[in-house]
Amino acid sequence: MSKSIAGPEIERLIQLLAKLPGLGPRSARRATLHLVKRKEQLLAPLAAAMATALDEVKVCSTCGNIDTRDPCTICCDHSRDASVIVVVEDVADLWALERAKALNAAYHVLGGVLSPLEGIGPDDLTIRQLVARVAEGGVVEVIVAVNATVEGQTTAHYLIDQLAGFDVKITRLAHGVPVGGELDYLDEGTLSAAMRSRTAL
Numbered sequence: 446m447s448k449s450i451a452g453p454e455i456e457r458l459i460q461l462l463a464k465l466p467g468l469g470p471r472s473a474r475r476a477t478l479h480l481v482k483r484k485e486q487l488l489a490p491l492a493a494a495m496a497t498a499l500d501e502v503k504v505c506s507t508c509g510n511i512d513t514r515d516p517c518t519i520c521c522d523h524s525r526d527a528s529v530i531v532v533v534e535d536v537a538d539l540w541a542l543e544r545a546k547a548l549n550a551a552y553h554v555l556g557g558v559l560s561p562l563e564g565i566g567p568d569d570l571t572i573r574q575l576v577a578r579v580a581e582g583g584v585v586e587v588i589v590a591v592n593a594t595v596e597g598q599t600t601a602h603y604l605i606d607q608l609a610g611f612d613v614k615i616t617r618l619a620h621g622v623p624v625g626g627e628l629d630y631l632d633e634g635t636l637s638a639a640m641r642s643r644t645a646l
Contacts, residue, residue, distance in 0.1 A: 455481065507578075509554030509571055511536050519543075519552060527551045528585045532575060532604065534558055534592060542590065550588070553578065558596040559603055570600075572607060579611050586614040593620050593638065 451459075455477060463473035480488045504510075505517035512518055519525065519539075529550035533539050539552050555570045567573075579587065589604055591597040605615055621639025622631065631639075 508539075508552045509536070509556060509574075510539055510552060525549050525551055528583055529588065530575070530578065530584055530586070531588045531590050533590050534597065534600075538590065538592075548588075555591070555600070558591060558594070558600040560596045567603065572604065575604070576607055579608060579613055584611075584613055586616060589615065589617045593634075 458480075459470070459473045459477045462468055462476050463470045465473075468476065480491065501513045502511055503513065503515045505512055505515055505520055507516045507520045510517040510519055514521070526549055529548070530553050531539075531542065531548060531550050532553045532555060533542070534555055534557060536554055539554055542548070542552075553571065553575045555572065555575075557565055557570055559565060559567065559570070575587075578584065587604075587608060589601045591601050601617060608615055619642050621635065621642050
């Protein structure tokens, strides 16, 4: 067992930071050292921001986004086209689409994808809530923007089945060659999807 190099409070901070995505033990030690050396400029404001987030952050009861208000800022934005709902797996996907300014539409966060191997079924996701939103009326298109994984595709097919009885257009994101991508560097699955989704020029 390795010897502790700092007091228990600092060790605890390292352990907690190491649990964050993209940070292993070594990166967590570096981040902790940086924070501790700059307590007033970084550590104190970070601690205050995290305490505020703990108290204030909520999950939007309409779309599943994370915000400090419910309904969230996006759902309260009347300039958005509420007749189009973009369905995503996770809040991170919603934020990525917003950063890209891809579409000024409404969203619905599923909270994951169907995965029988991990015991994740339809009742573990917000599929029922999505169907209820469509059933209320006013929705003309549902864009299924899930990841191009086996689980993502299974989830997309399930959503299509669940929404089949409604007078709503269901579309999916195009899959294929990314902008700036070189064919030689792409995997076979991406190339196959790009070939199947080819469009006229």
